[in-house]
Amino acid sequence: MDDQPAVPRKRRRWPWVAAAAALIIGIGWWVVTLLHPSLEVGAAFGATGAEEVADPSAGPGEDRTMFLFPYRDGQTAEYLFSLRNPGPLPVTVTDVVLRRTEPGDVFLLQQVEARIGGPGDVFPEVTTPFRPFRLGAEEERTIVITLRFDHCEEHGTLPTAEEADTAAVQFIENETIRYRILGVPRSEKLRLPSNVGVRFPTPEGCPGAS
DSSP states (O other): OOOOOOOOOOOOOHHHHHHHHHHHHHHHHHHHHHHSOOOEEEEEEEEETOEEEEOTTOOTTOOOEEEEEOOOTTOEEEEEEEEEOOSSSOEEEEEEEOOOOOTTOOOSEEEEEEEEOOTTOSSOSSOEEOOOEEEOTTOEEEEEEEEEEOOGGGOSOOOOGGGGGGOOEEEEEEEEEEEEETTEEEEEEEEEEEEEEEEOOOGGGOTTOO
């Protein structure tokens, strides 16, 4: 019996093709999320009960203002800003990172809560505690931050009544926002249109001062 010539077996290439396709898709997915425009502060910004003044931290030639609160020990105040997604893809906003003070901290402004307005409500009268929300392309959503004035007693020397109008200022200048785009987590530090600050109080305005 004659030996039959061996028939070469075809190699299955589909696992390699599938892996290459998955790699290309993954890279494209990553590139899309990387190139997506950053979130930005939208049209709404304000601070209830604050005075808008020239920003003492502005550099030469800069025309910037600051929203300045009077220090009221232990009391709260609010400011708001709208968060805008310039698109083109929707994102899920997952967190607003609040600046919390620790014992011994000398920062007078403590961010204690973030709340959100309803969709399309730029200056909301009703807000709810922050929870993750979807922000479509070209959409805005307003975030309200509650501040508490605290820790003035941690400062050794406070201004006198004569120095009160020119006393040093502490301020907040940006907000850190965490969000997801196509499931990929991102974090953005957004510069506020104006700083939000407070002047050092006089000893009379700081009950715990020695």
